Each structure stands twice: as C-alpha cells, then as structure tokens.
Amino acid sequence: MYVKSFKQSIILFSILSFLFAEINIYTHRHYDSDKILFKKFTNVTGIKINVIKGSADQLMQRLVSEGINSPADILLTVDAGRLVRAKNLGLLQPIFSKKLTNNIPDIMRDNENYWFGLTLRARVIVYANDRIKKHELSTYEDLANPKWKGRLVVRSSNNIYNQSLLASLINKNGSKSALKWAKAVRTNMARKPRGNDRDQARAVASGVADLAVINTYYLGLLANSSEKEDREVAKKLNIFFPNQDENGTHINISGGAVTASSKNKEDAIRFLEFLTEEENQKIFSEANYEYPLDYNNSSLGTHVEWGKFKADNISLSILGDNNAEAVKIFDLAGWE
Numbered sequence: 001m002y003v004k005s006f007k008q009s010i011i012l013f014s015i016l017s018f019l020f021a022e023i024n025i026y027t028h029r030h031y032d033s034d035k036i037l038f039k040k041f042t043n044v045t046g047i048k049i050n051v052i053k054g055s056a057d058q059l060m061q062r063l064v065s066e067g068i069n070s071p072a073d074i075l076l077t078v079d080a081g082r083l084v085r086a087k088n089l090g091l092l093q094p095i096f097s098k099k100l101t102n103n104i105p106d107i108m109r110d111n112e113n114y115w116f117g118l119t120l121r122a123r124v125i126v127y128a129n130d131r132i133k134k135h136e137l138s139t140y141e142d143l144a145n146p147k148w149k150g151r152l153v154v155r156s157s158n159n160i161y162n163q164s165l166l167a168s169l170i171n172k173n174g175s176k177s178a179l180k181w182a183k184a185v186r187t188n189m190a191r192k193p194r195g196n197d198r199d200q201a202r203a204v205a206s207g208v209a210d211l212a213v214i215n216t217y218y219l220g221l222l223a224n225s226s227e228k229e230d231r232e233v234a235k236k237l238n239i240f241f242p243n244q245d246e247n248g249t250h251i252n253i254s255g256g257a258v259t260a261s262s263k264n265k266e267d268a269i270r271f272l273e274f275l276t277e278e279e280n281q282k283i284f285s286e287a288n289y290e291y292p293l294d295y296n297n298s299s300l301g302t303h304v305e306w307g308k309f310k311a312d313n314i315s316l317s318i319l320g321d322n323n324a325e326a327v328k329i330f331d332l333a334g335w336e
Contacts (some may be wrong), residue, residue: 033287084320117253144184157330182333218290
C-alpha cells in the first residue's frame with residue numbers, strides 16, 4: 001500500500017512539474033523571430049517562458065545585483081564580445097549538451113561551454129550601385145585608403161559591432177596597425193558617426209556617402225520592409241563581402257547561455273537546443289534575415305541573392321578578449 005502510494009505521489013509530482021514548468025529569459029534581443037520561437041517552444045514542450053527585456057549592460061548589471069538569487073535561467077544577447085564579458089563576470093555556467101556541440105561550429109561557441117551562438121551575421125560593406133563599381137572594393141583595411149575620404153559612413157565606436165570588427169583586426173594585424181586604420185577611417189568619414197546601421201544605409205542611398213559598414217540583416221530588413229521608402233533605399237545599394245581573397249569576412253553571432261543562478265537548468269538547456277534545430281534556425285532567418293548557423297546553406301531568398309561567402313574563421317571568443325584594447329584604440333583614434 002505504501003509503495004503504491006509513493007509511486008502515485010511520484011507520478012503526481014511529475015505531472016505537476018510538467019504543468020508548472022517555466023524558464024525566465026533575460027534578453028537584449030528585440031526581434032519578431034524570438035516571439036515566434038518562444039511561443040512555439042511553449043506549445044511543443046509545455047514550458048512557460050517569462051521574458052525580461054533590457055540592454056545588454058542593464059541585464060548584466062541586474063544579474064550582478066541579484067547574484068545567486070536571480071530568477072534568470074537564460075541570457076540572450078547579440079555579439080560574442082558581450083557573452084565573453086558575461087562569462088568573465090561570473091554570470092554564466094558551463095553546460096554540456098551533445099546536441100549543441102553537434103549543431104554549433106566550434107568557433108561560434110565558448111571553448112568551455114559557457115555560451116553558444118544561435119544565429120550569425122556578417123559585417124559587410126554596402127555601396128551606392130550608381131557611384132561605385134564592385135571591383136573598387138576589396139578589404140576592411142582598404143577603407144583606410146585616402147580614395148574614400150568623405151565617402152564613408154560608419155556608426156559610433158561605442159557600438160559593440162564596430163568594437164568586435166576592430167577586435168578582429170587587432171587579432172589579424174596587431175594593435176599598432178589597428179590604430180593606424182581607425183585613424184584613417186575616421187578621417188575618411190563623410191560625417192560624424194550617428195545612428196544605427198540602417199541609418200548608415202540610408203545615408204548612402206541619399207547621397208551623403210558612397211559606402212557604409214553594416215550588419216547583413218539590416219539590409220535584409222530594409223529590402224523586405226513594409227515601408228516603400230525603406231525598400232527604395234535597399235534598391236540603391238549593393239552588398240560586398242570584404243576580405244574574400246584573404247582571411248574572410250568578419251562575422252559575429254547572436255547567442256545564449258544558461259545563467260549561473262538558474263534554478264531550471266535542464267529546461268534552459270532544452271530551450272537552447274530547441275533554437276539550434278534546423279526548422280527553428282529557418283524561423284530566425286525568415287523573420288529577421290539573420291543567417292542560420294549553417295550560413296552558406298541558407299535557403300532564404302535574400303541570402304541566396306546575396307550569394308555565398310567565405311567567413312573569417314577565428315574563434316569568436318577572441319573578439320571578447322580584444323574588446324578592451326579595441327575600445328582604447330577607438331578612443332586614441334578620435335572615433336566618436
């Protein structure tokens with residue numbers, strides 16, 4: 001009788017655990033694709049998702065303040081540099097998942113399994129298709145060429161995307177060369193840095209500049225926008241993947257990690273695994289024009305139109321390791 005009652009209690013506990021299972025996500029991402037995937041995960045697993053949004057800095061400061069009592073199970077953010085910072089602050093914990101290891105290339109995840117890439121974006125050059133020919137473009141380094149003086153727009157140096165690009169150039173060419181490059185690029189700018197990547201694209205389309213450095217998905221969003229004005233901007237631009245004859249184009253990720261404070265570790269791991277499944281990778285692409293992790297096999301029409309490209313194959317952890325040096329160099333270069 002006692003054994004039967006004990007078994008019934010275990011079954012009841014399992015049912016209740018399933019019915020009331022939930023995970024708490026702190027996210028810096030603000031994309032429609034995420035809403036779709038959150039809802040799908042709950043429908044498939046029965047696990048409720050609670051979302052707290054904020055900037056990466058706000059969320060990391062909140063995790064620091066809350067400490068081990070934080071309710072957060074997952075941290076989602078953009079750029080490997082931020083994930084490295086979260087790791088170094090002790091905000092994450094290592095997890096071991098064969099599925100994540102199999103689905104995510106080595107360079108797109110932490111070598112100690114603290115964080116994992118979920119989508120990919122390339123930092124490319126977009127150029128005015130009526131004023132520049134493709135053969136005039138070559139590398140990121142060539143943006144320092146005096147021929148581009150007054151013809152280039154790039155966003156502020158406090159932007160993590162630019163910091164990570166410079167971090168990759170530090171890795172490739174050294175700090176001295178990176179500083180020389182940053183000074184020359186700043187000199188070549190058509191205006192002081194301002195706005196986001198879409199604003200840089202709009203500046204090229206309107207004739208303020210002839211070329212800009214942006215993340216790929218911003219061009220995808222413009223080209224497929226419901227706003228005619230945005231679509232007209234995209235029609236005036238072509239995309240160029242730099243450094244194809246060398247190390248390859250700089251890439252970065254949007255990624256996730258299980259927090260050090262997680263009380264629902266297994267469900268949190270299950271969520272990250274869910275996001276790397278092929279059909280869910282397609283949702284990221286279709287809703288936001290981010291590349292799936294298997295970027296050169298993307299079936300999205302916009303990606304197919306852009307064509308395949310060679311990506312820089314450095315470990316993205318290096319971007320975080322070199323971030324402080326990149327910030328210092330930008331400051332020395334006078335890049336606002």
